[in-house]
Amino acid sequence: xxxxxxxxxxxxxxxxxxxxxxxxxxxxxxxxxxxxxxxxxxxxxxxxxxxxxxxxxxxxxxxxxxxxxxxxxxxxxxxxxxxxxxxxxxxxxxxxxxxxxxxxxxxxxxxxxxxxxxxxxxxxxxxxxxxxxxxxxxxxxxxxxxxxxxxxxxxxxxxxxxxxxxxxxxxxxxxxxxxxxxxxxxxxxxxxxxxxxxxxxxxxxxxxxxxxxxxxxxxxxxxxxxxxxxxxxxxxxxxxxxxxxxxxxxxxxxxxxxxxxxxxx
Ligand SMILES: NC(=O)C1=CN([C@@H]2O[C@H](COP(=O)(O)OP(=O)(O)OC[C@H]3O[C@@H](n4cnc5c(N)ncnc54)[C@H](O)[C@@H]3O)[C@@H](O)[C@H]2O)C=CC1
Ligand SMILES: O=C(O)[C@@H]1CCC=N1
Numbered sequence: 001x002x003x004x005x006x007x008x009x010x011x012x013x014x015x016x017x018x019x020x021x022x023x024x025x026x027x028x029x030x031x032x033x034x035x036x037x038x039x040x041x042x043x044x045x046x047x048x049x050x051x052x053x054x055x056x057x058x059x060x061x062x063x064x065x066x067x068x069x070x071x072x073x074x075x076x077x078x079x080x081x082x083x084x085x086x087x088x089x090x091x092x093x094x095x096x097x098x099x100x101x102x103x104x105x106x107x108x109x110x111x112x113x114x115x116x117x118x119x120x121x122x123x124x125x126x127x128x129x130x131x132x133x134x135x136x137x138x139x140x141x142x143x144x145x146x147x148x149x150x151x152x153x154x155x156x157x158x159x160x161x162x163x164x165x166x167x168x169x170x171x172x173x174x175x176x177x178x179x180x181x182x183x184x185x186x187x188x189x190x191x192x193x194x195x196x197x198x199x200x201x202x203x204x205x206x207x208x209x210x211x212x213x214x215x216x217x218x219x220x221x222x223x224x225x226x227x228x229x230x231x232x233x234x235x236x237x238x239x240x241x242x243x244x245x246x247x248x249x250x251x252x253x254x255x256x257x258x259x260x261x262x263x264x265x
Contacts, residue, residue, distance in 0.1 A: 003031050016050075017124075018153040038052045065092050072098055079105060088112040095115065102161060118132065120150060130155055131154060132157050
């Protein structure tokens with residue numbers, strides 16, 4: 001695959017790093033990167049597989065799979081810029097742009113082009129993204145391209161496009177939500193006597209352990225909670241206090257508020 005990424009900011013850069021670390025598996029022959037100020041890419045610019053440009057048309061010309069990772073307000077301009085050099089027989093366009101529908105892209109580039117909408121998260125740079133995927137009619141045949149890239153960099157789930165906004169909140173914004181939970185538990189650990197680096201390590205590994213338990217055993221979170229909550233013990237006491245203070249409720253309300261905002265983007 002010859003891959004091009006238009007918009008190498010926070011997410012585009014994470015995707016690029018992920019692709020570079022899995023380039024044998026993804027069979028990435030070349031990785032064209034474009035952004036407005038490419039000097040920040042100097043650290044990867046000398047890799048033989050990487051080409052850096054500010055010309056999106058050039059990127060399109062030399063790529064088969066084009067990943068667009070610009071801000072929502074920048075998408076239309078980018079599509080207008082590349083539309084003359086897009087060839088539906090050669091190219092597949094993958095958009096990771098929040099809140100922009102496949103039909104918005106088809107309005108500019110037409111529905112002959114395979115278009116795949118993906119929502120990864122920044123854990124892609126360490127091969128642990130949860131990426132949701134949907135495609136237009138023409139893109140369904142080429143969805144394997146997206147799966148090859150994103151399965152090498154975490155897990156994928158094909159979903160109906162009308163769930164993409166919800167997936168964005170749970171998986172992409174979700175990284176920030178989980179970070180705050182890890183940060184909060186480490187702050188608690190400091191209050192209980194640990195140094196901050198130790199506290200963060202305890203929180204991170206416990207978080208990883210909890211997720212791994214569910215992934216490996218496929219059990220339900222409540223089943224695992226039951227195993228930890230000794231009758232009259234400290235865990236149930238703490239858990240119930242968290243719930244009295246609205247832990248689950250505030251998380252759900254936050255997710256819904258995030259979802260309401262995303263529908264305005
Ligand atoms: N940051 C995240 O965790 C996630 C972001 N997204 C979505 O991905 C998109 C990118 O987000 P970020 O990386 O956070 O934004 P960002 O602002 O960090 O990156 C955007 C990049 O696009 C470049 N750019 C702007 N116009 C351009 C043009 N005409 N040609 C080439 N490059 C151009 C900018 O130079 C910048 O490097 C957004 O639509 C965002 O909603 C989706 C999932 C997760
Ligand atoms: O906060 C945002 O709007 C974008 C979408 C998901 C992650 N970042």
